[in-house]
Amino acid sequence: MALNKKTRIKDAAFRRCLSVVVVTLLGVFLLIFLFQTNTVSDNEIQYSNEIDQDCELTNNYTQLRREFNLPKQNELSILLEKRNQLPPINLDKFPKLAKDHVTIVLYVHNRPQYLRVVVESLSRVVGIGETLLIVSHDGYFEEMNKIVEGIKFCQVKQIFSPYSPHVFNNSFPGASPTDCKEKDDPIKQRCKGNPDQYGNHRSPKIVSLKHHWWWMMNTVWDGLKETCHHSGHILFIEEDHFIFPNAYRNLQTLAALKPEKCPNCYAANLAPSDVKSRGEGWESLIAERMGNVGYAFNRTGWRKIHRKAREFCFFDDYNWDITMWATVYPSFGGPVYTLRGPRTSAVHFGKCGLHQGQGGSNSCIDEGTVNIRVEEIDKAGNIDPKWGVHVFEHQTGYQAGFRGWGGWGDTRDRELCLEFANMYHFRGRTSP
Numbered sequence: 001m002a003l004n005k006k007t008r009i010k011d012a013a014f015r016r017c018l019s020v021v022v023v024t025l026l027g028v029f030l031l032i033f034l035f036q037t038n039t040v041s042d043n044e045i046q047y048s049n050e051i052d053q054d055c056e057l058t059n060n061y062t063q064l065r066r067e068f069n070l071p072k073q074n075e076l077s078i079l080l081e082k083r084n085q086l087p088p089i090n091l092d093k094f095p096k097l098a099k100d101h102v103t104i105v106l107y108v109h110n111r112p113q114y115l116r117v118v119v120e121s122l123s124r125v126v127g128i129g130e131t132l133l134i135v136s137h138d139g140y141f142e143e144m145n146k147i148v149e150g151i152k153f154c155q156v157k158q159i160f161s162p163y164s165p166h167v168f169n170n171s172f173p174g175a176s177p178t179d180c181k182e183k184d185d186p187i188k189q190r191c192k193g194n195p196d197q198y199g200n201h202r203s204p205k206i207v208s209l210k211h212h213w214w215w216m217m218n219t220v221w222d223g224l225k226e227t228c229h230h231s232g233h234i235l236f237i238e239e240d241h242f243i244f245p246n247a248y249r250n251l252q253t254l255a256a257l258k259p260e261k262c263p264n265c266y267a268a269n270l271a272p273s274d275v276k277s278r279g280e281g282w283e284s285l286i287a288e289r290m291g292n293v294g295y296a297f298n299r300t301g302w303r304k305i306h307r308k309a310r311e312f313c314f315f316d317d318y319n320w321d322i323t324m325w326a327t328v329y330p331s332f333g334g335p336v337y338t339l340r341g342p343r344t345s346a347v348h349f350g351k352c353g354l355h356q357g358q359g360g361s362n363s364c365i366d367e368g369t370v371n372i373r374v375e376e377i378d379k380a381g382n383i384d385p386k387w388g389v390h391v392f393e394h395q396t397g398y399q400a401g402f403r404g405w406g407g408w409g410d411t412r413d414r415e416l417c418l419e420f421a422n423m424y425h426f427r428g429r430t431s432p
């Protein structure tokens with residue numbers, strides 16, 4: 001009896017214990033499940049189901065315009081949109097891209113003298129034949145096209161922003177006769193527009209830069225069949241960036257080292273964030289704040305940016321890079337670092353960068369040739385994978401809280417910008 005009772009007590013204790021274990025385990029499983037569901041809905045996986053896996057793109061513009069509130073297009077705009085569907089050139093000479101290639105996107109406006117220098121520098125880049133070069137044009141300019149069509153050293157695809165203000169000569173996004181200018185009062189002057197925080201109305205030539213950058217980002221990540229499956233990095237350069245012969249190999253090294261050497265780095269850079277610096281020359285990798293010369297990131301990075309479309313599109317600053325520094329990166333909730341080598345592999349040579357000289361198209365042409373000396377050490381990859389990482393903390397620059405330089409106050413610009421972020425993400429699924 002006693003034994004029996006004891007067993008029963010033991011039994012009951014065991015059962016209680018078991019139920020505690022079971023309940024705990026169930027709880028843990030539930031938590032893991034909830035956590036995973038949460039991560040999934042928060043992450044790029046949600047997008048990959050939507051876009052990356054099937055890469056469902058349309059070339060039915062009637063439908064695009066119906067679903068999205070895009071401006072009424074003129075003939076040139078429609079033509080450019082169709083031209084964007086053309087396959088890359090040089091497929092005969094370069095039929096295949098290397099498995100680990102880094103796509104290069106060169107974004108340009110209308111400075112042919114500069115573009116010639118950049119293309120010449122790219123022609124000497126080791127490994128360039130392994131990849132695809134996408135040239136994204138803000139506006140349609142024959143002289144620029146000729147230079148790009150003459151490239152022979154890799155696959156090349158041209159794309160043109162169909163909604164560039166330069167493509168519209170008498171309607172939004174270009175200048176329309178009914179628009180307010182400078183400090184016009186919309187009521188007194190009976191004109192259209194919303195002034196920025198400093199009382200100035202939009203200038204189509206100036207807003208075109210930020211529009212182009214955003215259209216290009218959305219298009220190369222989510223809107224082109226050539227890149228919508230690309231899982232590696234994409235490098236972004238501009239028409240006044242001289243590229244060193246070792247840029248491509250260095251970038252491949254940086255991209256490969258990034259997860260191990262700097263898991264918090266969100267990008268890799270060819271050049272220091274201080275555009276005047278050529279690097280420290282140390283035997284060390286450098287992690288520092290994001291720069292705007294030769295930056296590369298992967299789709300994970302793009303998803304983070306794309307989720308901040310509202311921040312990007314509503315910030316009253318016409319500079320895409322200042323918008324990123326002052327509002328998008330700070331909203332990531334932690335320092336945003338980029339990884340680079342100790343010697344630069346790209347140099348910004350333009351006399352008039354993005355932030356000045358927006359006037360006439362010829363106002364900032366430098367007559368002299370660009371004289372950038374490439375030393376022997378910069379002709380081949382010069383990053384040692386065994387190096388450690390030096391982190392530059394608390395660098396100065398635009399920070400969260402800066403309210404912007406203005407130039408981006410018009411509701412129509414802000415909404416067009418948001419449409420660019422939405423237009424490759426169809427709401428209503430249509431049958432293929």
Ligand SMILES: *[C@@H]1O[C@H](CO)[C@@H](O)[C@H](O)[C@H]1NC(C)=O
Nearest residue numbers: 059060061062063064066430
């Ligand atoms: C494009 O989409 C519209 C609206 O959904 C449809 O009526 C039209 O037939 C489509 N055109 C083509 C070429 O698929």
Ligand SMILES: *[C@@H]1O[C@H](CO)[C@@H](O)[C@H](O)[C@H]1NC(C)=O
Nearest residue numbers: 074075076167168169170171
């Ligand atoms: C606008 O462009 C069209 C065709 O590109 C041209 O026919 C027209 O004259 C231009 N209008 C102005 C005001 O420049």
Ligand SMILES: *[C@@H]1O[C@H](CO)[C@@H](O)[C@H](O)[C@H]1NC(C)=O
Nearest residue numbers: 231258259265298299300301
């Ligand atoms: C992008 O790079 C980070 C590391 O820097 C890595 O964790 C992430 O998985 C990469 N994303 C893709 C889509 O490969």
